[in-house]
Amino acid sequence: MPLPGGLDRDALVFLEWHEARVHALPGRELRDLGDALLLRDSVDREPFWNRVGAVRWPDDGAAFARRLAETIVLFATLDRIPHVWPRPALNEPPDLASRLTSEGWEDIGAGCLMLLAAPRRVADALATGRDPAITIDQISALHGRAARQSASDVALVLTDAFDVAPGGRASLQIETLALSERAEVDACLVRVAGEPAATARVTTFDGASYLSSIGTRPAFRSRGLGRLATATVAADAVAAGSRWTYLGVHADNEPAIGLYRDLGFEPIGEPAPDLLLR
Secondary structure (H helix, E strand, O other), X not given: OOOHHHOOHHHHHHHHHHHHHHHHOOOOEEEEOOOOEEEEOOOOOOHHHOEEEOOEOOOOHHHHHHHHHHHHHHHHHOOOOOEEXXXXXXXXXXXXXXXXXXXXXXXXXXXXXXXXXXXXXXXXXXXXXXXXXEEEEEHXXXXXXXXXXXXXXXXXXXXXXXXXXXXXHHXXXXXXXXXXXXXXXXXXXXXXXXXXXXXXXXXXXXXXXXXXXXXXOHHHOOOOHHHHHHHHHHHHHHHOOOOEEEEEEEOOOHHHHHHHXXXXXXXXXXXXXXXXXX
């Protein structure tokens, strides 16, 4: 699959590092292992926050097996499930994913990155008139009680949109409020008649912007609100002068992929498996 936006291998490596650094921002550990990156959350055992990526392991069978065994031991010492994100056409060896699956690693669902290749479509989406009952909060522009309320409302949207356990809402609120105080992070909250309905987040540094936490509450779906939230934070990235604006999405989430394509995003290479050793 051709790469959009003039991306080359160096840019892919940069984006892998950039995404890992974004996910580490709330205080997670990001460790350079020399031939891979380790993201670790000292509290949350969720595999998404505890993984190895940007893998550059040896091709030789014995050397590869030794490095794999060392990685499994590392996860054991961290009391975490071994988890690897192999990117096709980027990580080494090229057949990394097939080697792992042959060793019993399970693919829990492929994901893909998408790059904003046609920014004009974002501007066009925002230029379309909308119902006056629909308003947008920019969380970074709020302070005090208003910021805390909006962070709580963002957590409500994410809890409903992604079917998060009720106990997870408080941690989402704390993380949203903490991230909103960082200059590189902003989130938007779309309301309908004051009711929180959809949200999206953008993190911008080093000339790149990563969009995340894009969700719409079930009661408000099919009204274009997720599209509006995504376009809002993508426009922020464009205005910030980002060379690369990108996001991640599950490869089987066809409605979301269609929405992002409509806003000018294109897939970066083939979907990447998400491998766990249970």
